[in-house]
Amino acid sequence: MSPRPDLGPKPRLGYTASSIDRAAERRADAAALAALENDARSRSYVIGGELVVLRKATPVHDPLFTLAEARALGRSAELVFLGFLDGAARFALALDPSTAEGFKTREEFIVTDLRSIAIRGLVDADHLPPVAEGKALLHWHARHRFCSNCGAPTNLVEGGWRRDCPSCKGQHFPRTDPVVIMLPVAGERCVLGRSHRFQAGMWSCLAGFIEPGESIEDAVRRETREEVGIVCGRVAYFATQPWPFPTSLMIGCHAEARSEEIIIDRGELDDARWFDREEVAAMLLRRHPDGLTTPPSVAIAYHIIRAWVEDEVEP
Amino acid sequence: MSPRPDLGPKPRLGYTASSIDRAAERRADAAALAALENDARSRSYVIGGELVVLRKATPVHDPLFTLAEARALGRSAELVFLGFLDGAARFALALDPSTAEGFKTREEFIVTDLRSIAIRGLVDADHLPPVAEGKALLHWHARHRFCSNCGAPTNLVEGGWRRDCPSCKGQHFPRTDPVVIMLPVAGERCVLGRSHRFQAGMWSCLAGFIEPGESIEDAVRRETREEVGIVCGRVAYFATQPWPFPTSLMIGCHAEARSEEIIIDRGELDDARWFDREEVAAMLLRRHPDGLTTPPSVAIAYHIIRAWVEDEVEP
Numbered sequence: 245m246s247p248r249p250d251l252g253p254k255p256r257l258g259y260t261a262s263s264i265d266r267a268a269e270r271r272a273d274a275a276a277l278a279a280l281e282n283d284a285r286s287r288s289y290v291i292g293g294e295l296v297v298l299r300k301a302t303p304v305h306d307p308l309f310t311l312a313e314a315r316a317l318g319r320s321a322e323l324v325f326l327g328f329l330d331g332a333a334r335f336a337l338a339l340d341p342s343t344a345e346g347f348k349t350r351e352e353f354i355v356t357d358l359r360s361i362a363i364r365g366l367v368d369a370d371h372l373p374p375v376a377e378g379k380a381l382l383h384w385h386a387r388h389r390f391c392s393n394c395g396a397p398t399n400l401v402e403g404g405w406r407r408d409c410p411s412c413k414g415q416h417f418p419r420t421d422p423v424v425i426m427l428p429v430a431g432e433r434c435v436l437g438r439s440h441r442f443q444a445g446m447w448s449c450l451a452g453f454i455e456p457g458e459s460i461e462d463a464v465r466r467e468t469r470e471e472v473g474i475v476c477g478r479v480a481y482f483a484t485q486p487w488p489f490p491t492s493l494m495i496g497c498h499a500e501a502r503s504e505e506i507i508i509d510r511g512e513l514d515d516a517r518w519f520d521r522e523e524v525a526a527m528l529l530r531r532h533p534d535g536l537t538t539p540p541s542v543a544i545a546y547h548i549i550r551a552w553v554e555d556e557v558e559p
Numbered sequence: 560m561s562p563r564p565d566l567g568p569k570p571r572l573g574y575t576a577s578s579i580d581r582a583a584e585r586r587a588d589a590a591a592l593a594a595l596e597n598d599a600r601s602r603s604y605v606i607g608g609e610l611v612v613l614r615k616a617t618p619v620h621d622p623l624f625t626l627a628e629a630r631a632l633g634r635s636a637e638l639v640f641l642g643f644l645d646g647a648a649r650f651a652l653a654l655d656p657s658t659a660e661g662f663k664t665r666e667e668f669i670v671t672d673l674r675s676i677a678i679r680g681l682v683d684a685d686h687l688p689p690v691a692e693g694k695a696l697l698h699w700h701a702r703h704r705f706c707s708n709c710g711a712p713t714n715l716v717e718g719g720w721r722r723d724c725p726s727c728k729g730q731h732f733p734r735t736d737p738v739v740i741m742l743p744v745a746g747e748r749c750v751l752g753r754s755h756r757f758q759a760g761m762w763s764c765l766a767g768f769i770e771p772g773e774s775i776e777d778a779v780r781r782e783t784r785e786e787v788g789i790v791c792g793r794v795a796y797f798a799t800q801p802w803p804f805p806t807s808l809m810i811g812c813h814a815e816a817r818s819e820e821i822i823i824d825r826g827e828l829d830d831a832r833w834f835d836r837e838e839v840a841a842m843l844l845r846r847h848p849d850g851l852t853t854p855p856s857v858a859i860a861y862h863i864i865r866a867w868v869e870d871e872v873e874p
Contacts, residue, residue, distance in 0.1 A: 260774050268785060377772025384771065387729075390710035392703040397710065405770075414702075418771050422737045422808055455720075456699065456733050456806060457692025459575050459799040470583060481796040484774040491771060493737055 248555050249525035258362045258542030259486050262373030264334065266327040271402040277325055281311055285332040288314040288323070289371075289378050292344025293386075296361055296375060298354040305354050307367050307375060311335065318343035322385040324404025326374050336378025338386065358488065362542040372542075373486070380488040381405075384418045392416070423492045424463045425451040427548050428474050428501040429559060434524065434552055435472055435501060436538075437508075437516035445535045447519070447527065449545040451494070464497050472516045473507030476500060480559040482551060485544040496548045498559040525553050563870050564840040573677045573857030574801050577688030579649065581642040586717040592640055596626055600647040603629040603638070604686075604693050607659025608701075611676055611690060613669040620669050622682050622690060626650065633658035637700040639719025641689050651693025653701065673803065677857040687857075688801070695803040696720075699733045707731070738807045739778045740766040742863050743789050743816040744874060749839065749867055750787055750816060751853075752823075752831035760850045762834070762842065764860040766809070779812050787831045788822030791815060795874040797866060800859040811863045813874040840868050 270276055280286050287308040290297040297317070298305035314320070314337045321338040328334065347355045354366060358379055362372055381404055388407060391398050396411035407416045427449050428435040436447040452467035454460065461479040468476050476499040485494045508516050519527075526532040528550055539545040551557045585591055595601050602623040605612040612632065613620035629635070629652045636653040643649065663670045669681060673694055677687055696719055703722055706713050711726035722731045742764050743750040751762040767782035769775065776794040783791045791814040800809045823831050834842075841847040843865055854860040866872045 259772070260777070262772065262777060266770070266781060268781075373772060377770075380771035388707040390705065390707050392705050392707040392731075395705035395710040395712065416707075417736075417768070419734055420737055420769055420771055420773075421732075422735055453732070454735055454808060455581065455692075456695035456735055457574070457577065457688060457801045457803065458735075459801060459808075460810070461799070462575070462577060466581060466583075484776070486772045486774060488772065493769060493774075495775070 249522070249529075249553060251525065251528055251550060251554065254550075255541035255546075256369060257483070257485055257544060257547055258369075259372050259376040259488070262377070263370060264327040264329050264374050264377070268405075271325060271405050277403050280325070280333040281323070281335070283333060284310070286311055286335065287332060288335040288337045289326075289375050290314050290317060290337050290339050290344075291375070291379050291382055292339040293341035294357045295341065295344040295355050296358055296379070297339065297344055297347055298361070298367060300352055300354055304368050305366050307371050311337075314339075317347075322382055322400055322404060324378060324381045324385070326377050329374065334374055336375070336382055338382045363540050376486050376488040380420070380486065380491045381418055383488070383490040388416060388419075419491055421492045422454040422460075423451055423487070423494050424454055424460055424467060424497060425449045425494045425544060425548065426464045426468060426479070426497040426499050427552055428468050428472070428476055428499045429552055430501040430504075432521050433518045434521075434549070435474060435506065435516060436519050436524070436549075437472060438514045439512075440514045442514070446537050446539060448539050448543075449496075449548055450516075454495075460495055460497065464499050468499060468501075471509050471512050473503075473505060474501050475503040477502045478559045480557055482548055482557065483544060487544075494544050496544045498548065498552060498557045500559040521553055524549060528553060564837070564844075564868060566840065566843055566865060566869065569865075570856035570861075571684060572798070572800055572859060572862055573684075574687050574691040574803070577692070578685060579642040579644050579689050579692070583720075586640060586720050592718050595640070595648040596638070596650070598648060599625070601626055601650065602647060603650040603652045604641075604690050605629050605632060605652050605654050605659075606690070606694050606697055607654040608656035609672045610656065610659040610670050611673055611694070612654065612659055612662055613676070613682060615667055615669055619683050620681050622686050626652075629654075632662075637697055637715055637719060639693060639696045639700070641692050644689065649689055651690070651697055653697045678855050691801050691803040695735070695801065695806045696733055698803070698805040703731060703734075734806055736807045737769040737775075738766055738802070738809050739769055739775055739782060739812060740764045740809045740859060740863065741779045741783060741794070741812040741814050742867055743783050743787070743791055743814045744867055745816040745819075747836050748833045749836075749864070750789060750821065750831060751834050751839070751864075752787060753829045754827075755829045757829070761852050761854060763854050763858075764811075764863055765831075769810075775810055775812065779814050783814060783816075786824050786827050788818075788820060789816050790818040792817045793874045795872055797863055797872065798859060802859075809859050811859045813863065813867060813872045815874045836868055839864060843868060
C-alpha cells in the first residue's frame with residue numbers, strides 16, 4: 245500500500261454539529277410560541293426558496309433579523325420555530341422567493357443560495373445547521389399546503405412541526421428523505437462518478453434515495469449496481485449529513501466492490517471510472533495535474549473519500 | 560466485566576436481506592408492466608391496510624396469488640410492482656381493508672397483521688422483505704391520493720413508484736421516514752424503556768424520528784435527552800431495518816451515556832431504568848425471574864440489545 249498521504253487538518257462537515265436546543269416540548273404551546281415571536285431577543289433567518297437573505301457585515305455576513313425586521317422585508321409565508329440558541333429563540337421565515345430575488349441588487353444585503361454560503365464561508369459556520377433545519381422545514385411547508393389524504397388546505401401547527409387537515413383530521417409531519425452516498429472500494433482503488441449537473445472536473449461518490457422496504461446496506465448495493473454495474477459485498481457506515489436540497493439526509497458509507505467492470509447508467513451519470521489512491525489524494529488537495537477535484541469539504545462526499553484515502557475505513 | 564453470556568445462534572433480523580431485484584429500469588415502461596400483469600408466472604401479495612391475506616397451507620401459509628386471483632378477491636385500489644423474484648414478477652395489491660377484515664372468517668385464508676406474521680413465522684422468512692416493501696408503498700399511496708402542493712387528485716405512475724399531479728404537474732415520490740433506535744450504555748449497564756403501548760413486561764430501546772436538519776448522531780442524542788434525560792456522547796451505528804408500520808426505516812445505534820439520572824418523559828414513556836448486562840441477558844433468553852423480556856428477534860431492538868450484551872460493540 246502507498247504511504248498514507250498528508251491531507252492536512254480535517255475541515256468541519258457542513259450543516260452538522262448543531263448547537264441548537266430544539267425544545268420540542270415548547271412546540272405544542274401556542275401561547276408560549278406567540279410570546280417568543282414578540283420577545284425582543286428572538287431572531288429569525290430569512291429564506292426565500294433556495295435563497296437566504298444575509299445582511300452585509302465583516303468579516304462574515306449576518307443571517308439574523310429580529311422578527312419585526314424579517315416581516316418588514318416583504319410578503320412572507322410560514323414562520324417556523326427552530327429552537328433556542330444562546331438563550332434566545334430562533335425562527336426561520338419563508339420570504340416570497342421573488343422578493344428575495346429582488347434583494348440581490350440591494351446594497352445592504354447579500355442574497356444567494358445556501359450551498360454558496362457554506363462553500364464560500366459567508367456566515368459563521370455555526371449558523372449552517374439551523375439554516376439547514378429552517379430551509380428543509382420551510383421547503384416541506386411550501387410543497388405541503390394541501391392534505392395528501394383528501395385534498396383540503398391544511399394549517400400549520402406546533403410551531404411548524406406539523407400540518408393538520410381540518411377536513412379529514414389528518415396530521416402531517418415534516419418529511420426527511422434518507423439517501424445513501426457511497427464509495428465502492430477494492431484495495432488501492434475506488435470508483436467515482438460524475439453526475440450530468442457537476443461542474444467540469446469534479447468527481448464524487450455515487451448516491452441514491454433509499455426506497456420503501458430497504459435497509460441502508462441494501463440500498464448501497466442496489467444503487468451501485470444500477471448506476472455503475474458494480475457488485476458490492478460488505479457495507480460500512482461512515483457518517484450522516486443533513487442535506488437541505490431540499491429535504492435529504494445523506495447517509496455516507498464505504499462499500500466493498502466485488503466486481504471490476506463498470507457499466508454506466510447514462511441516464512444517471514455522465515461518467516464513472518476507477519481511481520487509485522494517489523490520484524484521489526491529489527484531487528482532495530486540488531493538485532491533480534488535469535485539474536480534477538472531489539467535492540468541497542462542506543459535503544460529506546469529501547469526508548467519505550478522504551477517510552478511505554487516509555486508510556481509516558475497511559468495509 | 561461479567562463473562563459473555565451464551566445466547567445461542569443469532570436469529571435473522573426481520574424484513575431485511577431482500578433477494579428481490581427491484582428492476583427500477585422497468586418502472587417507466589408502462590407496456591412492459593402491463594405485460595407482466597398478464598404474465599401467468601407473475602404473483603401478487605394482497606394487503607388490506609394493516610392486514611395481509613394468506614392462503615392456508617402447511618408447514619407455512621402461502622402469501623402469493625396470481626393477479627387474476629388477487630383481483631377476484633374484491634374491491635381493490637393500487638397495484639404496485641415490487642420487482643422480480645425467481646425470474647417472475649412480484650406485485651402487491653391493495654385490497655379494501657374491510658374486505659380483508661371479512662376474510663378472517665373464511666376457512667381457506669389466514670388474515671392477520673404483518674407483525675404477527677413475522678413473529679409467528681406464518682410464512683417463509685423470504686417473503687417478509689417484499690411484503691414490507693409492498694405494505695410501505697401501498698400505505699403511502701393510500702395517504703397520498705391528492706397533491707400536497709395543490710390539492711388535486713393524483714395518478715399512480717411508474718408501477719407505483721411515483722404519483723403525478725395533472726393539475727400543477729408536481730411529481731411525488733414514496734416516503735420513507737428515518738427513525739433512530741438506540742441503546743444508551745455505560746460500562747456494565749444500559750437504559751431500556753417501556754412505551755405505553757408495550758405488552759406487560761416488555762422493555763426495549765428508545766426511538767424517535769430524525770427531524771429536518773439533523774444527523775443520525777444528533778437525533779440519537781436529542782431523543783435520549785428528551786425521553787429519559789440522559790446526556791449521550793459518542794454514537795455508534797449498528798444496523799438498519801425497514802419497518803413498514805407504516806413507512807419507517809429503523810436506524811439502530813449504541814450511544815455512550817454520560818449522565819446517570821433518568822428523568823422520564825411520561826408523555827412518551829411508561830417507564831425507563833438502568834439494567835445490568837446479566838439481567839438483560841436473562842430477558843433476551845426469556846428466563847427473567849419476573850418475566851421481563853426484550854422485543855422478539857424480528858425487531859432490530861433485539862439485535863441492538865444482544866450485540867451489547869455479547870460485548871460486540873463499543874460506542
